[in-house]
Amino acid sequence: MESMVRHLHEAIKEVRITPAEWMEAITFLTRTGQISDNKRQEFILLSDVLGVSMLVDTLAHDTTSGATANTVLGPFHVSDAPHYANGADIRLKQTGEAMWVAGGVRDTEGRPVAGANLDVWQADDSGFYDVQRPNDLPEWNLRGQFTTDGNGHYDFITSKPLHYPIPSDGPVGDLLNALDRPFIRPAHLHFIVTADGYAPVITHYFDDRCPYLQYDPVLGVKSSLLTRFEPNVEHSGSAKSDSVKWTARCDFVLARGGDDPSA
């Protein structure tokens, strides 16, 4: 609190906040709390767009361990997604273009990690998560949990995700508008990768050709988290299908240590 209050006072003195600006800030913060409920957390969104979430995440993780980099959890994760066998199709509504996602989980010495859990979720080809369109999209659409095999491999079929805007109808939207800041998150897949004895990784893989990569409003992009959504590539695996138009490889490295990144 001492540090927070000191820096808050320094900022106010630096720009000589006026009483009218102060009142605007009070109103903004109040609206940010009042629009939040158990399905929407506008203060987390504010933290995201101010780069606070990424900063806290960076401070919490040892970036020298060799593990896959973390990025923001985001507001759309839902716990206890269905467990599927590798190769399963997580499209509960068949829209967009099918994409095969496959990869391996290894430790920092390059050894496969068998039995690792991958919790995956993403937006659809229109940029919507199931929870945003409960009337149109089946519950658990484009969500699932997978377990790596004895070689540390996993794979599944999904829909190629689209970039999408963060919620802009609240105070955070007003703030970004006032600052002329963009709203569009580049296309990505979410992953939480866990395995006994390893530090969890909460991250995304981004479409490295997405035109919005450089303007992520929540500042979540890291160069190590880019992957190519390859068109029409022959693939071998448990989910071959002529109708699968894209392939994305998403590999992960876990570091030893059982620490919970949320603690």
Added chain:
Amino acid sequence: MESMVRHLHEAIKEVRITPAEWMEAITFLTRTGQISDNKRQEFILLSDVLGVSMLVDTLAHDTTSGATANTVLGPFHVSDAPHYANGADIRLKQTGEAMWVAGGVRDTEGRPVAGANLDVWQADDSGFYDVQRPNDLPEWNLRGQFTTDGNGHYDFITSKPLHYPIPSDGPVGDLLNALDRPFIRPAHLHFIVTADGYAPVITHYFDDRCPYLQYDPVLGVKSSLLTRFEPNVEHSGSAKSDSVKWTARCDFVLARGGDDPSA
């Protein structure tokens, strides 16, 4: 925003805020917004207890003008209080000990300001404003507006105010408890003094013998805003009464300039 975000990041890095602490802060800010409504503004209270309100006020006012110092408006002001003639009794419920409040309004050259408006409000002898106890206390209890006479004088009868706790049943109360900070505001009278051609003064006068003077949770006390609540002093004025046990002198100086301190 650039300054605010830079200082916010500096504070987070300085103390290495953990994800759990970050989540605690998100929850705290959300609750602070959600408990606020048109009768309670918890973010203003938060600003008050962090010294932000006083800092913004200090930056907004020329403290070298010779005018009476400002202090926090507080959450209990109600606009359009009844207008009374000088000497009137603003106790709509007869509780506590009567106090005669009198003084003059002058300009920075010492000349009386006739026709100045004084908007006054205060807590009662139990520490409550009318708006806090709408079932027990009449509306406009211990509130009123007065106009200075040709000599710049005003006076009225009121109830000697008691110190009182700031609201402690919300997130700000939890914060002060966690920091072992006191809750009690020292006894005071509120004034807004306005006159055409002068900068308004929003201030308090504090009981200079109140034991809580040094621990004002909103940091509103200034040495120039202390006055003595004198017992049993003979007074001359329009409101003589043997039943008036106390006298408080509250003088004001206005500086030229029509600027609105709230702008």
